[in-house]
Amino acid sequence: MTPNLPPDLQGSHPDGLLPKIVHALATKFFLPPGMDHLALNTLEQFGEEIWIADGAPVKAALGFHYPTRMAVIRLSSGGLFIWSPIPLADQLCAEVDRIGRVEHIVAPNSLHHLSLLDWTRAYPAAKVYAPPGLREKRKDVDFDCDLKNTPLADWMGEIDHVVVEGNLITTEVVFFHVKSGTVLFTDLLQQLPRNWYAGWRAVVARLDLMIGPEPNVPRKFRAAFVKRRTARRALSQVLAWPAQKVLMAHGQPVTEGGKAFLARAFRWLGKNP
Numbered sequence: 001m002t003p004n005l006p007p008d009l010q011g012s013h014p015d016g017l018l019p020k021i022v023h024a025l026a027t028k029f030f031l032p033p034g035m036d037h038l039a040l041n042t043l044e045q046f047g048e049e050i051w052i053a054d055g056a057p058v059k060a061a062l063g064f065h066y067p068t069r070m071a072v073i074r075l076s077s078g079g080l081f082i083w084s085p086i087p088l089a090d091q092l093c094a095e096v097d098r099i100g101r102v103e104h105i106v107a108p109n110s111l112h113h114l115s116l117l118d119w120t121r122a123y124p125a126a127k128v129y130a131p132p133g134l135r136e137k138r139k140d141v142d143f144d145c146d147l148k149n150t151p152l153a154d155w156m157g158e159i160d161h162v163v164v165e166g167n168l169i170t171t172e173v174v175f176f177h178v179k180s181g182t183v184l185f186t187d188l189l190q191q192l193p194r195n196w197y198a199g200w201r202a203v204v205a206r207l208d209l210m211i212g213p214e215p216n217v218p219r220k221f222r223a224a225f226v227k228r229r230t231a232r233r234a235l236s237q238v239l240a241w242p243a244q245k246v247l248m249a250h251g252q253p254v255t256e257g258g259k260a261f262l263a264r265a266f267r268w269l270g271k272n273p
Contacts, residue, residue: 041092043099046253047180047245049074051099055086058114064201067192069249071184072096073177075158079103082126083175083184084249088118102126104154106147108186109172110134112249116141127154132163132171147173149234160241164188164234166227169220174238181244183258189265191215191251215251216265228269235266 043051055068073081080100084107086092096102102123107113110133120128120141130143145152149163160176167188175184190210197205209216225231243258254261 041086041089043072043092043095046071046247047177047182050177050180050182052247052253053086053092053095062201064197066250067196069247071247072099073159074100075103075155077103081155081159082106082119084108084112084186085115085119087115088122093122104129106173106175107131107134108175108184108249109170110137111170112186113138113141131173132165162234162237164231164238166225166230166234167221168224168226174234176238176241176243181242181258183238183241183243183246183262185246185248187249188217188221189215189246189248189251190218191248193252210250214261214264215246215248215254217268222268225269232269235269239263239266 040054040056043053046052051072053070053072055070057065057067059065068086069084070086071083073083075081078100080096080102081104082096082102085105102119103126105116105119105123105126106129107116109131113134116128116138117140120126127144128141129145129147130138130141131147135143135146147161147163151160158178160178162174164172164174170187172186172188174186174188176182177184191212191214192205192210194211196202196211202211205211208218208220210218239259239262241259243262244256246254246258246261
């Protein structure tokens with residue numbers, strides 16, 4: 001693991017008081033000055049039939065830490081699609097239950113599986129979806145489906161997805177919510193607040209393009225795209241979506257001009273084959 005990669009964590013988190021303790025410690029020690037007002041584990045409507053919730057930052061090697069975010073999409077059936085779940089605190093669970101029934105729990109890449117087991121235990125009737133590489137890593141999770149480049153009947157016509165292959169770090173599944181016009185990225189796009197790190201970590205983050213005027217593809221992920229032709233084919237599908245907004249797990253959401261933003265963010269990858 002390189003110092004500035006999101007942590008590859010496994011295991012589950014007990015419920016009860018622990019999420020509240022983690023929340024308090026994270027707010028005190030991990031959030032940078034001026035950001036301790038953030039409401040964690042609280043659903044906020046992001047668009048039509050889509051909500052987001054920020055979780056406590058997670059700590060990686062050498063003191064690097066990352067903000068976390070999940071999304072909840074309500075399908076026409078009333079069922080909920082949970083994307084990149086954060087730790088399941090009591091308050092978050094109650095808010096999720098108020099807007100619908102959890103039917104789909106999705107890990108969008110092999111790095112974002114920290115809280116899967118807690119969610120599957122809380123919602124045992126929900127289907128659990130594995131991105132490439134995660135089923136082998138998390139043998140303790142009973143996955144129902146592997147995410148591939150084939151449409152899924154469970155959310156056909158409401159959510160589209162593309163598997164972005166060719167990266168040595170992780171194979172990410174990018175989603176598009178049709179009703180809100182939102183593209184959901186996990187780690188391939190990031191933008192941390194300017195004062196998120198201090199000292200040498202801030203220098204590393206700027207050099208890696210994790211900190212900048214708008215979300216960007218970190219340099220470590222650019223270097224890891226060893227099969228660029230494969231990646232371009234996948235991203236050409238992403239760029240064809242009528243994106244209005246772009247959501248990411250580690251960064252400020254883009255709330256307008258999503259299609260033009262994505263074209264800028266992936267211009268470095270070159271023209272489509």
